Amino acid sequence: MRDDADLDRLLADHAVRADVDAIGARRIRARAHDAMHAPRGLSFAWLEPTLALAIGVTQIVWAFHAVLALYR
Amino acid sequence: MRWQRAARGFVTVQLAVGSSVQVGVDDDPERAWVAGLRRGDAWAFDAVYETYRARLYGYLARMTGRRDLAEDLLQEVFLRLARRGRELAADTRLAAWLYTVAHHLVVSHARSAKVGLALASELARAPEPRAAGPFEALAAGRAQLAIERAMTAMTPADREAIWLVAIERMSPQEAAAVLSVKPDAMRQRLARARAKIEAALDEPTPLMRSVR
Numbered sequence: 001m002r003d004d005a006d007l008d009r010l011l012a013d014h015a016v017r018a019d020v021d022a023i024g025a026r027r028i029r030a031r032a033h034d035a036m037h038a039p040r041g042l043s044f045a046w047l048e049p050t051l052a053l054a055i056g057v058t059q060i061v062w063a064f065h066a067v068l069a070l071y072r
Numbered sequence: 073m074r075w076q077r078a079a080r081g082f083v084t085v086q087l088a089v090g091s092s093v094q095v096g097v098d099d100d101p102e103r104a105w106v107a108g109l110r111r112g113d114a115w116a117f118d119a120v121y122e123t124y125r126a127r128l129y130g131y132l133a134r135m136t137g138r139r140d141l142a143e144d145l146l147q148e149v150f151l152r153l154a155r156r157g158r159e160l161a162a163d164t165r166l167a168a169w170l171y172t173v174a175h176h177l178v179v180s181h182a183r184s185a186k187v188g189l190a191l192a193s194e195l196a197r198a199p200e201p202r203a204a205g206p207f208e209a210l211a212a213g214r215a216q217l218a219i220e221r222a223m224t225a226m227t228p229a230d231r232e233a234i235w236l237v238a239i240e241r242m243s244p245q246e247a248a249a250v251l252s253v254k255p256d257a258m259r260q261r262l263a264r265a266r267a268k269i270e271a272a273l274d275e276p277t278p279l280m281r282s283v284r
Contacts, residue, residue, distance in 0.1 A: 002273075007266045008238035010273065014219040015239060018133065018206075019126040020143050028147045029121055032154040033114055 106164050109157035117157065121150060124170055131171070131235050133206040135178045135228055142206070145177045167240055171250045175232065182228075215273065222272035226265050233258055234265035 002010070020028070101119070108116020128149060132142035152173050160169070223231055229251075236247035248258035 002270060004262070004266055007269050008234075010215070011219055011223075011234060011238040011269055014213075014216045015130070015223070016216060016220055017126060018130055018139075020129050020146060024143050025125060028125075028143075028150055029118070031147065032117060032121070032150045035151050035154040036112060036114065036117060036157065 102166055103162075105166065106160055106162060109153070109160055110162070112158055117150075117154060120153065120166060120170075124166070125150075127239065128170060128174055130239070131232070132174060132178065134223055134235065135232060136181065137206055139206050141181070145174065145181065148177055149173050165246075167242065168246060168250050171236060171240065175251055178228075178232075218272040218275065219269065222268045225272070226268050230261045230265040230268070233261035234269075237262060 019025070105116045105119050109120070125146065129142055129146050132145045132149075133139050136142055136145065149170060153170065223234075226234070232251060233247060236242045236250060237244060240247075242250070244258050244262060245255055248255050251258070253261075
């Protein structure tokens with residue numbers, strides 16, 4: 001009866017180690033380097049938080065005016 | 073050129089008057105690699121690529137059952153690292169990050185393949201024979217073959233759980249986070265996977281069977 005650590009070690013020791021062939025490995029690396037140094041396109045990551053903030057501020061202003069109108 | 077220790081994991085190399093560059097040293101290579109990726113350094117990418125390429129390929133091949141597909145998905149993992157390296161947090165654990173991306177790619181591929189299979193099964197309803205694992209043919213020796221067969225016989229969920237814990241030496245909690253499952257589910261997956269390995273190792277060889 002083997003314990004968990006023994007079984008894990010057996011798996012780690014005996015699993016077949018394989019790698020991509022050399023040509024494939026060079027191709028992937030070259031593409032990744034190209035992607036790393038490619039000029040970045042326009043990013044709209046700022047748009048969503050800005051819109052959320054604008055809507056939130058609008059709601060607060062509207063609520064403030066509604067309370068003012070009620071007590072006037 | 074002058075070398076000077078700057079911070080844990082880094083040395084500052086003085087190139088000329090007024091210019092210097094920080095490079096990583098060995099005491100915490102991953103942190104230096106992440107710092108390099110955040111700066112867009114090609115050497116940092118290459119270090120990560122050399123360290124994780126074969127390990128990720130082994131995982132992807134076993135999860136998809138196809139070495140050509142594993143190569144395509146491996147390329148996608150490293151393209152994402154190249155594109156998003158600058159956005160990594162300074163304390164990113166690279167193994168967890170890479171395996172999370174790889175896991176999502178495998179799941180995404182499995183979903184699209186399932187749709188394709190459903191369509192194909194309507195056209196041809198012949199049952200598929202049990203496929204051998206991608207590395208069974210490369211196994212040298214009884215133990216290696218038993219391990220490869222056990223991994224092929226596991227469900228994909230059990231297989232990736234045991235891979236992350238046994239091969240990548242992640243803790244079960246860390247592996248559970250990578251695979252987005254609860255710790256209890258991870259424990260069950262690991263128990264099933266280890267039972268398969270134990271059974272495969274204890275299975276008599278063909279010669280022993282013929283003697284009995």
